[in-house]
Amino acid sequence: MKILSVENIRDLDAYTIEHEPISSFDLMERASKAFVQWFVSKVTSDKSILVVAGTGNNGGDGLAVARMLHDKKYQVKVVIIGNKDSGSDDFKTNLKRLSTQVFEFDSEAKLPKADIIIDAIFGSGLSRPAEGKYAILIEQINESGAEVASIDMPSGLFADRTTEGKSIVRANATVSFQLPKLAFMLPETYEYVGNWHTVDIGLSQKFISEQETSNYYITASFVKSLIKQTGKFDHKGMNGNALIVGGSLGKIGAAVLAAKAALRSGVGLLTVQVPRVGNSILQVAAPEAMTILDDQENLISSITSDGYNAIAIGPGLGTDSTTVKALGNFLTDYQKPLVLDADALNILSDNRVLMELIPENSILTPHPKEFKRLLGESWQNDFERLDKQKELSKKLKSIIILKGAHSSISLPNGEVYFNSTGNEGMAKGGSGDVLTGMLVSILGQGYSSRDAAILGVFLHGSAGDFAKNQLGSIAMKSGDLINFIPEAYAHIC
Numbered sequence: 001m002k003i004l005s006v007e008n009i010r011d012l013d014a015y016t017i018e019h020e021p022i023s024s025f026d027l028m029e030r031a032s033k034a035f036v037q038w039f040v041s042k043v044t045s046d047k048s049i050l051v052v053a054g055t056g057n058n059g060g061d062g063l064a065v066a067r068m069l070h071d072k073k074y075q076v077k078v079v080i081i082g083n084k085d086s087g088s089d090d091f092k093t094n095l096k097r098l099s100t101q102v103f104e105f106d107s108e109a110k111l112p113k114a115d116i117i118i119d120a121i122f123g124s125g126l127s128r129p130a131e132g133k134y135a136i137l138i139e140q141i142n143e144s145g146a147e148v149a150s151i152d153m154p155s156g157l158f159a160d161r162t163t164e165g166k167s168i169v170r171a172n173a174t175v176s177f178q179l180p181k182l183a184f185m186l187p188e189t190y191e192y193v194g195n196w197h198t199v200d201i202g203l204s205q206k207f208i209s210e211q212e213t214s215n216y217y218i219t220a221s222f223v224k225s226l227i228k229q230t231g232k233f234d235h236k237g238m239n240g241n242a243l244i245v246g247g248s249l250g251k252i253g254a255a256v257l258a259a260k261a262a263l264r265s266g267v268g269l270l271t272v273q274v275p276r277v278g279n280s281i282l283q284v285a286a287p288e289a290m291t292i293l294d295d296q297e298n299l300i301s302s303i304t305s306d307g308y309n310a311i312a313i314g315p316g317l318g319t320d321s322t323t324v325k326a327l328g329n330f331l332t333d334y335q336k337p338l339v340l341d342a343d344a345l346n347i348l349s350d351n352r353v354l355m356e357l358i359p360e361n362s363i364l365t366p367h368p369k370e371f372k373r374l375l376g377e378s379w380q381n382d383f384e385r386l387d388k389q390k391e392l393s394k395k396l397k398s399i400i401i402l403k404g405a406h407s408s409i410s411l412p413n414g415e416v417y418f419n420s421t422g423n424e425g426m427a428k429g430g431s432g433d434v435l436t437g438m439l440v441s442i443l444g445q446g447y448s449s450r451d452a453a454i455l456g457v458f459l460h461g462s463a464g465d466f467a468k469n470q471l472g473s474i475a476m477k478s479g480d481l482i483n484f485i486p487e488a489y490a491h492i493c
Ligand SMILES: NC(=O)C1=CN([C@@H]2O[C@H](COP(=O)(O)OP(=O)(O)OC[C@H]3O[C@@H](n4cnc5c(N)ncnc54)[C@H](O)[C@@H]3O)[C@@H](O)[C@H]2O)[C@@H](O)CC1
Pocket: 013, 014, 017, 024, 027, 028, 031, 054, 055, 056, 057, 058, 059, 061, 088, 121, 122, 123, 124, 125, 126, 127, 128, 129, 130, 131, 134, 151, 152, 153, 177
């Protein structure tokens, strides 16, 4: 699913109005109805509702929503902020149609009490940070103790650039029209956006398909379209031959997690290169995998490269100088895309000349701290972090998966795919090792690096969601993700 800029969204609205054709009032009616449909599925009619509306089209949505909820027997009050007489046409028409109690905002008075506040002050038309009476109202909403549902955007938050200042509605939920906004993908906005949803309001698919964007939100149907069909006459040789290099004394478990995850993700043959200390651990934990033993007892001192479709390096690898040398020697000769994670990334960060040796189209999977080390600098805000991620992908000609909620997958061509699966229960040691195993397994089966990254990240998050459903986010551990990979596949195959 595309993530469009505010300008594109404005043009999309206008195009839909002209070409469907539909009047702007009826489109607002459709949008409001979609919001109300979502709202009534969450909130019972015994709850008191306060709609806080600006005088633009977001406010117009708010007034239409107030009317519709009133018709459904909710107790609804409305507070309007701004000059009603200079409001948008659709705002004015909706105001005329409203038969609920309407107050004008008075910064000296308290807001009427309500269980739920529907925030319709500003949407995508925000052009500068909220201040003055708007800031006072936003603060009152945030301090009210009511649950807050924002229409289209939390008021005061920019959709596709960082918001300086803090006069922003803190919503529990945000219902956005048709497409998600870029701001929803970034950690710094979570405290404002809350849980977000999109509702379909029938905006022109033709127009959307013609728009250029570099940002995408990964949907299950998109992932489904990437999956290769398996055949009756497939044999293990056709499903690839992958190698995982990792493990050191005390960290063999990381290699085990990666190996088990790889085996569950479809690769035909798997080999794991570990220090000697890891041999029996691996052979017992993952008997389907073969092992290659390093000369060293406790660490990796050389890396094999012969005959594999895909290689992952990193889980539990350690950063001993012998291992650094081994990675350097290996990268000097190896040309095919790699999966690089964990200590492999730390070695690259500490030995920056090695970064030039990363083969094109490799997949690097840093979490934010590893990313900062890899980048060698920090960022002011998450939008800047995203720009830096794109730049580094271009520079390294590789894919960077920046892990976290809505993990972002940046490609060398500038595109970024944001993940839609996963949950907070996955923020535990070993989750990254599981992802590495899945990625090398999928890459080994002949998928392009791009498709492997998208598939791996989506399925990993989806396995996490199934694990959370069954085990809860507190009790689930990274090894559990592996048990739910089959369900994650079943969901999209
Ligand atoms: N155009 C359409 O056809 C549709 C628009 N919809 C709604 O319309 C919204 C966009 O409406 P608008 O473009 O009217 O804009 P908004 O309603 O978001 O904002 C209203 C106006 O406030 C002013 N403003 C911006 N920042 C301000 C600030 N910091 N302090 C004071 N005033 C400020 C601007 O003049 C802006 O036009 C969407 O978010 C969505 O909710 C929906 O009804 C769907 C259809």
